[in-house]
Amino acid sequence: MSDAYCPRLRAAASMAAEGAGVPLRRGVFAYVGGPTFETPAEVRLLKVLGADAVAMSSVPEVTVARHVGISCLGFSMISNICLETHHPEILHGDELSGEKPPMAEHLDVLKNVQEYAVPNLKKVLRQLFTAQLQGEVVGARRNGEAATSAK
Structure with a gap:
């Protein structure tokens, strides 16, 4: 699917993040069935x-939403690193040595969500x-309609 996330919502979110001083990264989002981490081969x-x-x-969820015409925007928090980039020795020869790859512990992920993701997403x-809301009010004024305050 090439248009999963609405370009208008992405642009608005990008401007909002910049205005809030929160860095956003963009990239290609892949899907695997889970519920486990990816294998080194994957x-x-x-x-x-x-x-x-x-x-x-x-x-x-986004696939179904787009199928029925719902515009989508997604925010993700990366909770585990790609071993290929950060620990190539594990993927190139040591995967059979029984060495366990480093991965995020559940409590570490929850702590990061609470301390970083939630405040920045807010x-x-x-x-x-x-x-x-300001755009709606400005748009209403341009059309000659009375502006109303939203609560």
Whole structure:
């Protein structure tokens, strides 16, 4: 699917993030069935295919939403690193040695969500909704309609 995420919503979210001082990264989002982390072979394949991030849950939901005409926007927090990039020794020869690859612990992920993702997502969404409300009021004034305050 080439148009999963609405260009208008992506542009608005990008401006909102910039206004909120929150860095956003863009890239190619791949999907695997899960519920496990990718194998070393899958990581190598996805890298060859150009994937920057991988998920196991949001892609099916977005696919269904787009199928019924719903505009979509997605935010993701990366919770585990690509071993190919950060620990190539594990993927190139040591995977059979029994060495366990480093991965995020559940409590570490929850801590990062609480300390980083939630506050930054709130900033971006607040900025996005404020801009959208102001845009509606400005648009109404341009059309000669009375502007009303939204609560």
